[in-house]
Amino acid sequence: MALQPSLRPLIIAGSSAAPHTLDIFLDYVCPFSAKMALAIENVLVPLCSEGGKYGDKVKVIFRPQVQPWHASSTFVHEAGIAVARVAPQQFWPFALALFKQQGDYFDIPTSTITPLEVRAKLATLVESVIGNNLTNDFKSLLELKGSPNGGNAVTDDLKYTIKFSRQNSIHVSPTVLWDGLVANEISSSWGEKEWTEFLAKKVAV
Template identity: 60%
Template structure:
């Protein structure tokens, strides 16, 4: 499926691979965290660095903003900012953000301002991307245009939201195989289930 060029860090595996897993995830969704960790252990090694399906299968991480969670916009913004300033560190930060998601759940974050939430997210990113990226990350996540103009990554956030809407994606996680929703794929899938699925789908 199509992908805006600025979101290239969201592709895992060879971008030219003929088969595609589109994985729609929300950073404050516990099932998305489970999907991420199982995928990281069971699938990512197979589609990169000479794995069995390297060059045959790629995965695209699709942001699935869930606005009933107050911080969902902010956590997705920081992932976009990290992808821009340190694309090679995107996946490492993606996993760290998923595993640190509880600090951004509704109740723990309820008394923070949006600016305070962004500061905490930047603090989460800095050990991964480096302290030298603090200024540029802060700049990307600061409102500085018109009073209602968003941040420097708002256009990319809009793209991800519009993409989900036009493809009728509603829940996280949702996984597509070659453009079609694969309802059988579960966040609980481990090595056994993923291995069987890929064996049945990748025939060449």
């Protein structure tokens, strides 16, 4: 599947030249996405990274899935893209940290704070992952532009991810594509057994 150059850090495991692709659409404020993220970290990353059984055969791409019925979804995904820009190697560690603290960004906890306060809260989390030397660069990417409705420096990348989901009819998270087709059998409850059996079958084809 296509991935524009600025979003290459979203390949979280495997070689970009791998013949097979797992596109995994996740929303940082979705509990089921958080559950799948743990399986990605504990099962897919070891299997599909360099030295793993499928390191040269399968690449795993994190696909940001903004779900607008959660008011903070846009803000948390902006943060993820900004981290990918300023600290590419820390994108996935930050994603994991955000999933672990996703409750702070649920509907009710964010209902009484402003968007600027949400972004400030995210900046504190970012600093704990990438360090304070890059946090100012992160913050600058999320500063609103001079135009009243111009977005920020990562808005175009955010638009790309949303358009990509829409044109592929991805509606909810988590959704997983295998080589471009929705794999409906994959569940957020999958563990090592299910994933290893799936890959053994698919990669052998």
